Amino acid sequence: AREEQEYRRLLYVALTRAEDALLVCGAETRAAAADKPHARDEGCWYDLVADALTPEGVEVPVSYCDRPVLRWRRPDAFPSSDVVTMAPAVADHAPVPLAEMHVPARPARVRPSRGAPASGGNAAGPAAAPSGTGAFDAAPRAAETLPPTVRxxxxxxxxxxxxxxxxxxxxxxxxxxxxxxxxxxxxxxxxELVAEALGVVDHPELADLFAPGSVAEVPVVGRWTLASGRDIEVSGRIDRLARHGTRLLVADFKTDRVLPDGALDVGAPYVTQLALYAEALRRAIPGVSVEAMIVYTRAPAVLRIAGQRIAEAIARIEGA
Structure with a gap:
């Protein structure tokens, strides 16, 4: 029973890595069994996913497969809205609906990332790692035996x-x-894991971020036209969102081992991610100010990204 529980837990971890779409494809290396049209083991990941999707899934033809695939789409959880009242949405732990504009052509898509893997800021490539020398947590930890994404x-x-x-x-x-x-x-x-999480939640500098009514894991989607005339679509997830009057606090948690020396040394990809969230929120909720921060959980270290740097990141996107 424990092995089956662990098998299903690992499936959950795999499924939650997807940002926008997830393809599940089985692979078989043996001839089909005599009593069934396939050779895969019963109860494998493929079967678990297929069984869950079948009641509401729809078979559709696709160009990359010689037979129809079973497709399930999430119901529309983000209604179009030009003005959003954030306070009840935050209190009810509801997703934040963002303004959507009709666009005739498929827009460029910007997908903010949660960032570099937990055990090495450079493992996902230099674009995802904070810049600067920073502090490096080289001390051996028992939790490092976990895969970085799981940790x-x-x-x-x-x-x-x-x-x-x-x-x-x-x-x-x-x-x-x-x-x-x-x-x-x-x-x-x-x-170690509990101490790291408690170090963030109990951090005195983050009291406003974790105040009553704040929300964790808030989905964000938005689509708008840039000043350049180019259409852009943003899809992501805010790790923590809090509202205090017209002041919105947006935080992104990073579990990287490499910490930048300060807010000015945070890598451009991380700043761009927060800038897109901030811009989407400002467009959805007129009259609010957005304060963005990155929290490195291992220290913990709270690095507040200046409004000027957020504006510069949006300007670079405008000019791209």
């Missing part, structure tokens, strides 16, 4: 789940969450 996902899930708990209950709550999400971790790995 990062667990930290994000812990941070999202802990903020709603009273401070005295957070350590015990974190362990419960962690053991549900990743049963069987060594005790020292659990201790």
């Amino acid at each position: 990062g996902d667990l930290i994000h899930r812990l941070i999202a789940g802990l903020s709603d708990l009273p401070p005295p209950e957070r350590t015990a709550g974190a362990l419960r969450l962690l053991r549900q999400a990743a049963p069987g971790l060594p005790v020292d790995a659990e201790t």
